[in-house]
Amino acid sequence: MFRIDEDFVLLDVEATSADELIRFMCKELEAADCIQPEHVDTVLEREQKFPTGLPTKPFCVALPHGEPHGVNESALCFARLKKPVVFKNMGNACEDLDVRMVFLLVNNSSENQVEALRNLSEMFGESEKLSTLALLENKKDVAKMLSNTILK
Amino acid sequence: MGYRIVVACGAGINTSTLGEDMIRERLSKEGREDIEVIHVLMSNIEAYEDNMDILVSMQQVYREFKCPVVSGLPFLIGTKSEKEALLDKIMELVKNLK
Numbered sequence: 001m002f003r004i005d006e007d008f009v010l011l012d013v014e015a016t017s018a019d020e021l022i023r024f025m026c027k028e029l030e031a032a033d034c035i036q037p038e039h040v041d042t043v044l045e046r047e048q049k050f051p052t053g054l055p056t057k058p059f060c061v062a063l064p065h066g067e068p069h070g071v072n073e074s075a076l077c078f079a080r081l082k083k084p085v086v087f088k089n090m091g092n093a094c095e096d097l098d099v100r101m102v103f104l105l106v107n108n109s110s111e112n113q114v115e116a117l118r119n120l121s122e123m124f125g126e127s128e129k130l131s132t133l134a135l136l137e138n139k140k141d142v143a144k145m146l147s148n149t150i151l152k
Numbered sequence: 153m154g155y156r157i158v159v160a161c162g163a164g165i166n167t168s169t170l171g172e173d174m175i176r177e178r179l180s181k182e183g184r185e186d187i188e189v190i191h192v193l194m195s196n197i198e199a200y201e202d203n204m205d206i207l208v209s210m211q212q213v214y215r216e217f218k219c220p221v222v223s224g225l226p227f228l229i230g231t232k233s234e235k236e237a238l239l240d241k242i243m244e245l246v247k248n249l250k
Contacts, residue, residue: 046162049162050161050162050194050211052162054225054228054229055229056229063167063228089212090162090210090211090212090225090228091211091212091223091225092212093211093212113166113169114169114170114173117167117169117170118170118173118174121170121227121228121229121230124228124229125229125230125231125232125234125235126231
């Protein structure tokens, strides 16, 4: 199961690029010992080759993740951005998407993560859920919603 | 000759396993458990391309394949009905397999 808690909920984040944002989010996970320092490189590498921007509604999200190497504990780091950051579209790498929320997943592949992915994808398909996530005021509520949605 | 559906993604947590899971579930509902479904990394696709009947890709596909290619993105971001529609589309292709 993915670890989802307040420590990994980042609100009002400012970043000028997907790269910068990914580094920032990985630093949080590294500080909590979920990942090793080199894991950020696999996430960045994957984002370069196979971008993770998703054209969801009412606004776009991104799902950066790397190979399951250098991960101590499976976790989700969530960032809500002050201003949108550009990610390339997973389905069309030439297209820029203005992303408002980022779900960075680290997986140590100790278990089957399909259920969590399935729940995450259900949320991506429901614009009301994404809208709610955008409006929640504090980290606790955000963590709770993510937890209830993804770990049910 | 067994048929095979390949679901491909970029890397990492294997979003393709999501597609694989949903396709298997639907095949089972339709009594088509004879069809194999596997997930692979797009970077390894050459090893599989001569042995696949339908390719479902989570990423953009930049080249032609011998078999029909379908975007698996709705499995990740589609509404319930968009997901169903994609499964319907795949089942149509399955029905045309010889």
